[in-house]
Amino acid sequence: xxxxxDLYREIILDHYRSPxxxxxxxxxxxxxxxxxxxLCGDEVVVTxxxxxxxxxxxxxxxxxxxxxQSSASLMSSAVKGKPLPEVRELIRTFKSxxxxxxxxxxxxxxxxxxxxxWDGDGSDGNGxxxxxxxxxxxxxxxxxxxxxxxxVKFPVRIKCATLSWNxxxxxxxxxxxx
Amino acid sequence: MTPDxxxxxxxxxxxxxxxxLARTVHGRPLVYLDSASSSLQPRQVLAAMEQYYETCHANxxxxxxxxxxxxxxxYEGARVSVGRFIGAGDPEREIVFVKNxxxxxxxxxxxxxxxxxxxxxxxxxxxxxxxxxxxPWLMLxxxxxxxxxxLTVGGDGRLDLSDLDRKLDGVKIVGISAMSNVLGTIPPLxxxxxxxxxxxxxxxxxxxxxxxxxxxxxxxxxVDFLAFSAHKMLGPTGIGALWARAELLDSMPPFLGGGGxxxxxxxxxxxPAEPPHRFEAGTPPIAEAVGFAAAVDYMETLGMPQVxxxxxxxxxxxxxxxxxxxxxxxxxFGPPAAPDRGGVxxxxxxxxxxxxxxxxxxxxxxxxxxGHHCAKPLMRVLGVxxxxxxxIGPYNDEGDIDTLIEGLVEAGRLFS
Numbered sequence: 001x002x003x004x005x006d007l008y009r010e011i012i013l014d015h016y017r018s019p020x021x022x023x024x025x026x027x028x029x030x031x032x033x034x035x036x037x038x039l040c041g042d043e044v045v046v047t048x049x050x051x052x053x054x055x056x057x058x059x060x061x062x063x064x065x066x067x068x069q070s071s072a073s074l075m076s077s078a079v080k081g082k083p084l085p086e087v088r089e090l091i092r093t094f095k096s097x098x099x100x101x102x103x104x105x106x107x108x109x110x111x112x113x114x115x116x117x118w119d120g121d122g123s124d125g126n127g128x129x130x131x132x133x134x135x136x137x138x139x140x141x142x143x144x145x146x147x148x149x150x151x152v153k154f155p156v157r158i159k160c161a162t163l164s165w166n167x168x169x170x171x172x173x174x175x176x177x178x
Numbered sequence: 179m180t181p182d183x184x185x186x187x188x189x190x191x192x193x194x195x196x197x198x199l200a201r202t203v204h205g206r207p208l209v210y211l212d213s214a215s216s217s218l219q220p221r222q223v224l225a226a227m228e229q230y231y232e233t234c235h236a237n238x239x240x241x242x243x244x245x246x247x248x249x250x251x252x253y254e255g256a257r258v259s260v261g262r263f264i265g266a267g268d269p270e271r272e273i274v275f276v277k278n279x280x281x282x283x284x285x286x287x288x289x290x291x292x293x294x295x296x297x298x299x300x301x302x303x304x305x306x307x308x309x310x311x312x313x314p315w316l317m318l319x320x321x322x323x324x325x326x327x328x329l330t331v332g333g334d335g336r337l338d339l340s341d342l343d344r345k346l347d348g349v350k351i352v353g354i355s356a357m358s359n360v361l362g363t364i365p366p367l368x369x370x371x372x373x374x375x376x377x378x379x380x381x382x383x384x385x386x387x388x389x390x391x392x393x394x395x396x397x398x399x400x401v402d403f404l405a406f407s408a409h410k411m412l413g414p415t416g417i418g419a420l421w422a423r424a425e426l427l428d429s430m431p432p433f434l435g436g437g438g439x440x441x442x443x444x445x446x447x448x449x450p451a452e453p454p455h456r457f458e459a460g461t462p463p464i465a466e467a468v469g470f471a472a473a474v475d476y477m478e479t480l481g482m483p484q485v486x487x488x489x490x491x492x493x494x495x496x497x498x499x500x501x502x503x504x505x506x507x508x509x510x511f512g513p514p515a516a517p518d519r520g521g522v523x524x525x526x527x528x529x530x531x532x533x534x535x536x537x538x539x540x541x542x543x544x545x546x547x548x549g550h551h552c553a554k555p556l557m558r559v560l561g562v563x564x565x566x567x568x569x570i571g572p573y574n575d576e577g578d579i580d581t582l583i584e585g586l587v588e589a590g591r592l593f594s
Contacts, residue, residue: 002541003204003541004537004538004541007537008534008592013592013593016593039549041549041550041554041557041563041564042563042564043563063531063563064531064563065531065532065533065534066530066531066534066593067533067534154537157533157537160533
């Protein structure tokens with residue numbers, strides 16, 4: 001797989017072409033957060049409904065590239081209906097995957113190799129691959145979201161991928177939802 | 179239009195002067211289409227800077243030893259070369275070396291602006307300005323209540339000048355780009371400068387895009403200030419110039435304070451130096467000035483009319499090829515063709531985001547710039563958040579445009 005195919009995996013293109021949970025929830029009762037990427041002018045609006053300790057509904061709107069749009073779509077699918085601790089854990093794991101040092105990724109492997117090569121704490125750039133059992137299980141927890149792993153090889157695009165996640169985290173913080 | 183053979187440029191030969199063009203990216207030759215952002219440098223510029231460091235580097239205007247005298251002569255000589263390149267009447271007094279065009283425009287807003295603008299005075303700008311010619315004025319407006327007005331941009335990418343005289347009423351200075359970094363629009367600067375002067379206003383032109391690509395003569399342009407950057411005209415980063423008429427610079431207070439810009443300093447006051455040194459606080463970018471001079475020498479050897487003629491031909495080729503091969507899939511912003519557009523091609527391709535276009539093009543070795551190009555107000559006028567911008571330099575040829583189109587077709591296939 002070329003780097004470009006690794007970046008634009010089929011799951012990403014699918015979510016880009018057919019975004020899930022696109023639109024805005026009525027606010028209030030939903031909580032509304034805007035996110036901006038000053039680099040490219042992209043904007044995302046995330047509206048979320050938090051009830052009884054769960055994200056019961058979530059939608060995203062705005063304009064952006066395929067990475068930011070598909071990441072928002074994947075994010076909304078992943079967290080919708082999930083209890084808050086699980087959502088927080090997903091945010092942490094996803095952002096950790098996005099902050100991973102490039103050197104600890106295999107150059108251009110297939111999806112499974114990529115997961116094996118992922119180092120859980122993201123701070124270790126010494127090139128050890130596949131030795132961290134916790135990291136491996138973390139990526140597996142991400143499910144479809146792991147498709148965004150290829151983004152780390154394109155550092156400029158990481159902000160595109162994390163835009164909607166940062167908006168979600170900001171919204172939960174503002175709601176005091178833990 | 180039949181090309182004039184006397185204006186031709188031997189692109190195949192001059193490309194050999196640019197070491198970076200020998201590079202491959204993702205196994206493909208580099209296709210550099212981002213000269214509006216920063217140009218490439220010929221080896222003559224790199225050699226001049228290396229030769230300077232190896233043979234005579236010293237601080238300028240300080241030492242009396244031989245190499246210090248030589249360094250000063252090289253630095254002051256560069257000032258004359260750069261001034262002559264744009265037709266300055268008195269280059270030794272009228273060229274101020276600055277970090278870049280942005281700093282030059284900040285100098286005008288902070289020095290001339292603060293000394294001459296009072297609350298209620300108006301500054302006339304345009305919607306197509308780069309942030310460098312917007313934010314310094316917005317900062318001034320916040321500080322002292324200056325009113326900012328704008329010439330609007332029409333659907334054809336040209337400025338609407340129909341109400342110029344009305345908008346000039348009460349205006350003290352007009353800030354205008356001599357070529358848009360997004361649309362390539364070349365406004366009728368002389369006509370605007372004449373109207374501004376008739377209304378009692380000065381004109382500061384942002385020449386960051388025009389000076390590298392058009393024959394520019396400040397006397398003919400009729401402007402009062404001209405700002406430009408070396409790194410967009412085959413020179414190094416870290417240096418640019420502000421040209422202004424000598425009597426204007428004489429009347430202006432210093433902008434940045436420090437060594438080199440004073441005649442005398444006491445504990446309770448200072449006496450500023452004469453221009454241009456009044457505006458050059460601290461050790462200047464000396465090697466960069468040497469490189470800047472080498473860059474204008476190189477461009478003079480090519481000939482600016484030849485550079486312009488080549489870029490017009492290539493822009494026409496690109497506009498036609500994009501329309502023929504991509505049809506309605508490709509949207510091109512800005513005026514349709516020369517004479518009032520330069521080689522800046524901001525484009526949209528179907529609904530593929532500019533970032534995605536640029537990412538796919540990178541796989542073809544093609545360097546274009548995605549984003550808002552530091553002109554967010556203009557992006558709002560165009561109704562887009564970003565464009566992919568391909569911009570031409572003297573070293574580009576038709577093959578570069580063909581590769582660009584090949585990459586766009588692939589992006590279309592990937593995202594359809």
